[in-house]
Amino acid sequence: MTTPGPTLTTARLTLRPLDEADLDAYATLRFHPDVLPWLAAPPGGGPMEASARILADYATGWRDHGRAPFGVFETASGGHGPMVGYCGLRWLADLGRTDIVWTMHPATQGKGYAPEAARAALDWGFRTLGLDRIGALIRPDNVRSQGVARKIGLALTETLIRPYGERGWWDGRRESWKSAG
Numbered sequence: 424m425t426t427p428g429p430t431l432t433t434a435r436l437t438l439r440p441l442d443e444a445d446l447d448a449y450a451t452l453r454f455h456p457d458v459l460p461w462l463a464a465p466p467g468g469g470p471m472e473a474s475a476r477i478l479a480d481y482a483t484g485w486r487d488h489g490r491a492p493f494g495v496f497e498t499a500s501g502g503h504g505p506m507v508g509y510c511g512l513r514w515l516a517d518l519g520r521t522d523i524v525w526t527m528h529p530a531t532q533g534k535g536y537a538p539e540a541a542r543a544a545l546d547w548g549f550r551t552l553g554l555d556r557i558g559a560l561i562r563p564d565n566v567r568s569q570g571v572a573r574k575i576g577l578a579l580t581e582t583l584i585r586p587y588g589e590r591g592w593w594d595g596r597r598e599s600w601k602s603a604g
């Protein structure tokens with residue numbers, strides 16, 4: 424099955440929707456011991472079962488809301504090499520807001536990939552989807568992720584209690600968005 428959704432390209436990265444063929448790579452990243460503790464607890468079951476449910480949720484996001492996280496690949500690999508991360512938008516029905524998520528494989532962290540991917544996803548959300556507001560939900564102690572938010576121009580405006588714990592809401596607005604270009 425091909426999941427509907429665009430492909431975005433930056434200088435170094437290609438962002439495209441994930442599908443079942445990406446399950447192994449997604450599970451490896453999502454359950455990496457240096458990544459897992461920073462994210463909300465995954466659905467039950469082992470890594471493969473939980474990741475399959477997450478990818479099914481992403482497919483639902485594309486189908487019902489026209490947004491879901493993309494897989495991130497190095498453009499130099501033709502966009503078909505190893506998945507270096509994921510990044511993209513989600514509709515949060517309980518908040519009535521769209522958030523942006525980003526996670527990079529530890530082997531590729533510290534290269535500025537998350538801000539580069541996030542700029543592309545935000546630009547697409549503001550300009551193509553026409554969203555007025557997109558924010559990031561970040562744990563108060565996740566300074567690396569807060570660094571990404573600052574680099575792309577998001578600002579901490581609220582603290583929200585989510586089902587999985589306390590999160591800062593790093594707010595972004597279309598009216599003040601400076602394009603990726």
Ligand SMILES: CC(C)(COP(=O)(O)OP(=O)(O)OC[C@H]1O[C@@H](n2cnc3c(N)ncnc32)[C@H](O)[C@@H]1OP(=O)(O)O)[C@@H](O)C(=O)NCCC(=O)NCCS
Binds near residue numbers: 457
């Ligand atoms: C947060 C994350 C996405 C940042 O991605 P990235 O591509 O490394 O982003 P950057 O290269 O811009 O690095 C962000 C900051 O983390 C620092 N950093 C990156 N890798 C690091 C490491 N291994 N150890 C310590 N600091 C590190 C960078 O120096 C940078 O600091 P700065 O903002 O002062 O410049 C990535 O660290 C990650 O996936 N972490 C685990 C999952 C996670 O926290 N996801 C976000 C949930 S809200």
